[in-house]
Amino acid sequence: MSWLREWALGSIARRLLTFLFGGLGVLMISLFLLLDYGLARQISGRLDDTLLARARGVAVLLEAHPGGKALAELQAFIPEYAGGGHTDFLQIWDDRGHTMLASASNAAANLQPPAAVVPANLPYFYDLRLPDGHRGRGVAMRLALPGSAGDALLVVAEEREQVDLLQRRVHVVLVFGALGTALLAALLSFLAVRGGLRPLIAFGAHAEDEGLMPSEALPAARMPRELRPFADALHLAFQRLHDALGRERRFARDVAHELRTPLAEMRMAVELVQRDSVDSAPLQGAIASIDRMRRCVDGLLSLSRYEAGMDRAQMEPLDVADLLRRALALAAGPAAERDVRMEAVLPPEYWTMSDPALLERIVDNLLLNAVAYAPCHTSVRLSLQRVDGGSCLRIGNDAPELEPADLRRLGERFWRKTPARQSSGHGGLGLALSHVLAQVLGLRLQFQLEHGVLWATLEPLRDITAMAGPVS
Numbered sequence: 001m002s003w004l005r006e007w008a009l010g011s012i013a014r015r016l017l018t019f020l021f022g023g024l025g026v027l028m029i030s031l032f033l034l035l036d037y038g039l040a041r042q043i044s045g046r047l048d049d050t051l052l053a054r055a056r057g058v059a060v061l062l063e064a065h066p067g068g069k070a071l072a073e074l075q076a077f078i079p080e081y082a083g084g085g086h087t088d089f090l091q092i093w094d095d096r097g098h099t100m101l102a103s104a105s106n107a108a109a110n111l112q113p114p115a116a117v118v119p120a121n122l123p124y125f126y127d128l129r130l131p132d133g134h135r136g137r138g139v140a141m142r143l144a145l146p147g148s149a150g151d152a153l154l155v156v157a158e159e160r161e162q163v164d165l166l167q168r169r170v171h172v173v174l175v176f177g178a179l180g181t182a183l184l185a186a187l188l189s190f191l192a193v194r195g196g197l198r199p200l201i202a203f204g205a206h207a208e209d210e211g212l213m214p215s216e217a218l219p220a221a222r223m224p225r226e227l228r229p230f231a232d233a234l235h236l237a238f239q240r241l242h243d244a245l246g247r248e249r250r251f252a253r254d255v256a257h258e259l260r261t262p263l264a265e266m267r268m269a270v271e272l273v274q275r276d277s278v279d280s281a282p283l284q285g286a287i288a289s290i291d292r293m294r295r296c297v298d299g300l301l302s303l304s305r306y307e308a309g310m311d312r313a314q315m316e317p318l319d320v321a322d323l324l325r326r327a328l329a330l331a332a333g334p335a336a337e338r339d340v341r342m343e344a345v346l347p348p349e350y351w352t353m354s355d356p357a358l359l360e361r362i363v364d365n366l367l368l369n370a371v372a373y374a375p376c377h378t379s380v381r382l383s384l385q386r387v388d389g390g391s392c393l394r395i396g397n398d399a400p401e402l403e404p405a406d407l408r409r410l411g412e413r414f415w416r417k418t419p420a421r422q423s424s425g426h427g428g429l430g431l432a433l434s435h436v437l438a439q440v441l442g443l444r445l446q447f448q449l450e451h452g453v454l455w456a457t458l459e460p461l462r463d464i465t466a467m468a469g470p471v472s
Contacts, residue, residue, distance in 0.1 A: 012197060013193055017190065020189040024189065028182045028185070029178075032175070036174050039167075051125070052123050054088075058156060059143045062143060062154070088159075089111055090102065090105075090154075091106060091111040092152050092153065092154050094152050095150030095152065111128065111130070111138065111155050120142050120151070121142070122141070124140045124141065125137070125139050130157060134161055136158060137158055138156065139155070141153075313440050313441055316353065316354075316356065319349050320350045320354075320391070320393070321348065323360055323363065325346065326360075327363045328344055330368075331364075331371050335380065338372075338374070340376065341380070343379050344381075344383070346384050350391055350461070351464045352461045352464060355440075359437075361437060362437050362445070362458065363393070363395075365430040370395050370396070370397035370456070375398050375400065379397075380395065381395070389460065389462060390459070390462040391463075392459040394457050399449065399452065399454035400452055407447045444459055
């Protein structure tokens, strides 16, 4: 049940709706039960009051007149007791249980006497089955008749099926009324929660936009009073983060600019010394290290410029299949040195709108990275697969050392699987730069680990026809 609790209480909206629906449900059920019980008591009480008034009137008449004369007067005043109907019934028993008087409506049948002992001077109400088979309600009371040694028992009964029908109708009306009220309350609660949380949702949207453009302040003045402290604090945090990122980018850009010239001079100096040196192997290693530093500097410069929005993509029609063939030819040399096979499945041509230089740099980085980190005597697979409205570029290489937890770190600057930063031909910025360039081109660069094979996926490469839309 933890997932249900998490679903119900995992968001403010669902939490509010859960409590509102639960509280309203308990309130509506309690109100329904109280109303149903109260109305049922009122309806039954009115029937009991009518029976008691009639029984007392009969008792007064019987106590003042002999039985036969009293019955004749009763049937004259209340024709229902004379027969022809099945609404009102009357019967009197003496202290030995013999019938002394019965209304003609009984039709020679007896009323059901009360099962319990009737107390003196108090009426006793009970349900019974009438002589005609219908359900009824009766009242029994003791009375002293003229010429009788003991108390007689008087029972006045009336059919209650109309009362039961009224109670059922009231019950149905209450049920549908409660359901309708509950649905209306639920709708109003949903609208109230949605309207009440609209400023918070708008706050989240502004905060998301603020994360992309931190220079603009959140509109705290238009927010509810409870959200203004959060808006001010969040804007201050965004501003500090924006300033820190700006300082970091400026620092990286400035350092890269300052290092490019000294690195070029160092390389030129080492090459001049190498010409006159007998053993040029150490100097060749120095040149390789300088080249690695130069690639690192170039990568930092590119990252800074694209992250700051200083450089933008120049979109034009591009044959992706031809670009991939050129990238395969470029990676063939390093692949041959490490005995890594190149396997490609490409269409004859595939045209899309993109920036050729940026897309080529992404592909080169991914392909050379796959060749460099694939184990020797394995293969690197490249394919351009059709998807809805375009194609998906996939580059895969064996990666036995990688784990699923490492995927989120791919593309992190200067990250390697091994803790030691051993010397290599990479500057450590290729995948990070590829991520940034993919975002500039409106593409997604993702990594999946499937059965020990690391797949880099670049999508969606849209068809030019799909991007242009149907021609009318």
